Amino acid sequence: MPERLRALLIAPPGAGKGTQATAICEEFGVEHISTGDLFRAEVAAGTALGRQVAGYLDRGDLVPDDVVLELVRAKVIDALERTGGYLLDGYPRTLAQAEEAHAIGVQMGISAHAVVTYEVPRDVLVARLQERAHLEGRADDDDLKTILHRIDVFDRETAPVLDYYTGLGVLIRIDANRPVADVTAATIAALRAVVGASA
Ligand code: AP5
Numbered sequence: 001m002p003e004r005l006r007a008l009l010i011a012p013p014g015a016g017k018g019t020q021a022t023a024i025c026e027e028f029g030v031e032h033i034s035t036g037d038l039f040r041a042e043v044a045a046g047t048a049l050g051r052q053v054a055g056y057l058d059r060g061d062l063v064p065d066d067v068v069l070e071l072v073r074a075k076v077i078d079a080l081e082r083t084g085g086y087l088l089d090g091y092p093r094t095l096a097q098a099e100e101a102h103a104i105g106v107q108m109g110i111s112a113h114a115v116v117t118y119e120v121p122r123d124v125l126v127a128r129l130q131e132r133a134h135l136e137g138r139a140d141d142d143d144l145k146t147i148l149h150r151i152d153v154f155d156r157e158t159a160p161v162l163d164y165y166t167g168l169g170v171l172i173r174i175d176a177n178r179p180v181a182d183v184t185a186a187t188i189a190a191l192r193a194v195v196g197a198s199a
Helices: 017-028 035-045 048-059 065-083 095-108 122-136 144-168 180-195
Strands: 006-009 031-034 086-089 114-119 171-175
Touching: 006 017, 017 031, 017 086, 017 180, 031 035, 031 065, 035 048, 035 065, 035 086, 048 065, 048 144, 065 086, 065 095, 095 144, 114 144, 114 180, 122 144, 144 171, 171 180
Parallel strands: 006 086, 006 114, 031 086, 114 171
Antiparallel strands: none
């Protein structure tokens, strides 16, 4: 029985992680887990966790690592039980998260087959997020200062995570400054090359 896809999407704000995740999950029959969506749902529901993380999200800062790991671990195990795979979007975002995820993944035999990153010029990221602010009204798209801060946080905290996965030999870089369908096709082709046609 071939293995189902286990993959991570790590890319800057506005690069298209959420947009691409739906098509990838449909293609590979796995579950989409977005840490950003999970946190926004907690905030909207007014839970204790939501109250704890709301300020971080509004400012465009990262939620503390220990809070993230607790949430992600349970969701990944659920997804694996339901679909045999996962597509994790927005995690890990720090080297500490990556090292912890790798250790757990190896221990449990559930490490990601591949890590996809989307490359988009900074000015295009900003334009996409400003456009989305009109369409969706997300609090962290609200002003230019917060958008730029989120991109800076990515460059400072998360870009080193990409080097970490390059070192593990699993990073796939995709040019995402082109139409959505082209990015989808490139992503699916690259992931098929890793997990095989029947996954
Ligand atoms: P998260 O929800 O992950 O937000 P983000 O990384 O800022 O990413 P976005 O959702 O803004 O962008 P995206 O890449 O998904 O792009 P999208 O497809 O929407 O995280 C939010 C917050 O949660 C963080 O700031 C942090 O506080 C917290 N958090 C989450 N994970 C954490 C972690 N692991 N550790 C600590 N804290 C964490 O596309 C954007 C727009 O562009 C859309 O309008 C779309 O239609 C458009 N678009 C997409 N692709 C294209 C294309 N190819 N051409 C033209 N337009 C396009």
